[in-house]
Amino acid sequence: xxxxxxxxxxxxxxxxxxxxxxxxxxxxxxxxxxxxxxxxxxxxxxxxxxxxxxxxxxxxxxxxxxxxxxxxxxxxxxxxxxxxxxxxxxxxxxxxxxx
Numbered sequence: 001x002x003x004x005x006x007x008x009x010x011x012x013x014x015x016x017x018x019x020x021x022x023x024x025x026x027x028x029x030x031x032x033x034x035x036x037x038x039x040x041x042x043x044x045x046x047x048x049x050x051x052x053x054x055x056x057x058x059x060x061x062x063x064x065x066x067x068x069x070x071x072x073x074x075x076x077x078x079x080x081x082x083x084x085x086x087x088x089x090x091x092x093x094x095x096x097x098x099x
Contacts, residue, residue, distance in 0.1 A: 042079070051075050 034053070054075035061068050062078065064085040069078045079080035085091075 038075075047079065051079070 032057065038050050038053050041047070041053070045088045047069070053071075056072040059068065059070045060074050060078045066081070069075075069081070
């Protein structure tokens with residue numbers, strides 16, 4: 001009886017170990033796809049589409065100050081911050097590659 005319980009537990013743990021990476025990969029793919037859709041709409045003519053995609057729970061982290069934005073206005077605040085940072089830093093070609 002103990003052997004059956006051990007075998008059952010081992011099978012369960014093995015199934016968890018196999019399933020976990022697949023769900024993590026799916027989550028990562030979902031996040032990357034959402035970010036790509038957002039970035040594709042960061043053209044001034046499509047900006048309202050990008051801002052409408054943002055959820056009230058969104059958090060953004062980037063390399064320019066203040067480095068993080070949270071909440072319902074995070075996307076709009078990030079966009080304003082990016083434009084101000086680029087203007088202050090003399091960045092004229094704001095193209096970046098998302099990797």
